[in-house]
Amino acid sequence: MSPESNRSVALIIPPQVQQVLNERGIRPEDLGPVIAAAQAGGRYLRQRHGGRLLAHRKAGEVTYWVEYSPTPEGYRIHTAYSHRMEVLEEAPAAQDPQPAGLEADWLCQPCGRALTLGKVNVSYLHNLLSADLHRCPSCGQAFIPEDLAVGKMAEIEMLLEGK
Numbered sequence: 001m002s003p004e005s006n007r008s009v010a011l012i013i014p015p016q017v018q019q020v021l022n023e024r025g026i027r028p029e030d031l032g033p034v035i036a037a038a039q040a041g042g043r044y045l046r047q048r049h050g051g052r053l054l055a056h057r058k059a060g061e062v063t064y065w066v067e068y069s070p071t072p073e074g075y076r077i078h079t080a081y082s083h084r085m086e087v088l089e090e091a092p093a094a095q096d097p098q099p100a101g102l103e104a105d106w107l108c109q110p111c112g113r114a115l116t117l118g119k120v121n122v123s124y125l126h127n128l129l130s131a132d133l134h135r136c137p138s139c140g141q142a143f144i145p146e147d148l149a150v151g152k153m154a155e156i157e158m159l160l161e162g163k
């Protein structure tokens, strides 16, 4: 077992971020495993300008996304959000069109490629939906933006739950 997996992850959560997490029902202990897995596996999104990292991980029914920066004191949390729809990350087909000029500000690690718009399948309660989202043209790692997760996705989840 690597020392990395034993070490608890030191998080720096500014008060205004903590307030957002409270409103979203996200606990600090939900975030540590996301960052630990991303750092250990080297798989996350890296902001082209600004250098922030964005990692996601599914824990049970919920996928948590954490935007953070590594600092000598620990991982500084910029925001975190979650959704219950499952994002089916598959390597895009070779003939998948790559529209120019639609690259996201995020690079896939470890691929090093800019995310581009493409079809991404999401699944929830036996419903399969297809959406145009940014994802890695090599491995399919997807980017669910915060406003989508807390907005449209949350609406669709409630709709499918019959609420």
Ligand SMILES: [Zn+2]
Residues within 6 Å of the ligand: 108, 109, 110, 111, 112, 113, 136, 137, 138, 139, 140, 141
């Ligand atoms: Zn990739």
